């Protein structure tokens with residue numbers, strides 16, 4: 226964007242943003258951000274699933290006044306879209322999560338913050354301010370005390386909700402992450418678990434001068450290694466590889482525990498639902514909302530694209546007596562994608578990688594651009610489809626293209 230033109234003429238779509246960002250990231254970061262698990266087929270299908278649907282626009286409806294806003298956590302969000310929690314944003318830009326928070330605040334858009342952010346949750350909420358809702362994504366650790374502390378801090382800082390990630394009982398197989406032996410560079414830290422710089426990725430190299438660097442280069446186990454599922458470190462420090470995945474999580478014990486910790490100040494959401502069965506369990510266990518997600522194709526490759534899983538989840542929730550919001554993420558790259566997800570029954574969508582690409586492009590300015598592109602496209606889509614309010618978007622606005630090319634109404 227320049228003083229003379231409201232658009233960034235170098236970057237008019239999220240696809241262009243993706244390309245520009247790819248050139249600006251180092252290989253480690255680009256691979257970590259962009260890859261999916263295994264062959265990447267679920268990652269690809271999250272995007273291509275949107276191509277199976279077409280919009281059935283209605284005309285002559287006076288669309289001169291369009292309201293794209295929705296209510297979320299008592300806040301008037303400018304568009305039914307939020308920023309999904311993604312770890313380690315300082316890899317993309319030195320301002321990291323602060324830049325994202327500033328852009329969200331400017332745009333009036335809710336922000337999700339990863340447990341493994343490179344900025345502390347207090348600093349991020351400080352930027353968002355009292356009005357703007359924040360959602361803390363939670364990895365519930367086997368070490369419950371650590372999680373209890375984090376939840377208490379989120380409550381104190383004024384987060385509106387925690388979103389418990391449930392699709393990571395184990396870490397998905399990410400081949401480039403393993404090949405690159407990816408971990409957080411020494412100058413960055415997992416800020417929510419910072420204990421004076423004593424964390425993995427820092428210690429081995431920092432304390433360790435040349436001698437421990439040589440040790441590490443030799444692959445000595447004292448310095449740790451990435452075995453494909455976790456970073457195996459003898460130091461026992463908290464890293465996303467060592468503590469993120471938790472195979473012990475279960476509905477009975479953990480959801481009730483979490484509700485006790487969070488309610489009534491913070492809502493409890495579950496992120497990573499992919500079936501109608503689990504949506505019903507979520508209802509039974511009294512969570513406040515669910516996010517249909519496959520972690521951006523980074524966990525179980527071969528899982529359904531989230532847009533394909535969405536209808537069964539929506540049907541399951543509608544079959545229950547309780548009104549529980551259903552959100553979705555994964556592969557959303559156009560305003561029309563937001564429209565399609567809502568038409569299939571989602572109340573709200575979240576975007577992950579496009580924000581990271583915006584950060585890599587221009588920090589806060591780049592995230593602002595990313596949010597603006599999608600917001601502008603969504604508004605235009607509503608107008609061209611003949612809709613002036615978000616709650617009017619329903620399945621009558623969609624048709625599905627079957628594999629053989631036939632079009633069917635939903």
Ligand SMILES: Cc1cc2nc3c(=O)[nH]c(=O)nc-3n(C[C@H](O)[C@H](O)[C@H](O)COP(=O)(O)O)c2cc1C
Nearest residue numbers: 258309310311312339390520521555556576577578
């Ligand atoms: C680099 C990266 C890091 C992520 N980190 C987290 C995380 O810390 N916690 C989490 O629940 N999800 C995490 N996610 C998943 C996102 O929240 C979201 O589900 C996904 O990115 C949505 O798909 P999209 O990138 O296609 O928009 C991460 C995704 C990416 C790409």
Ligand SMILES: CCCCC(=O)C(=O)O
Nearest residue numbers: 312341393465469470523
């Ligand atoms: C346990 C994984 C933490 C970071 C993350 O969610 C991701 O890289 O996808």
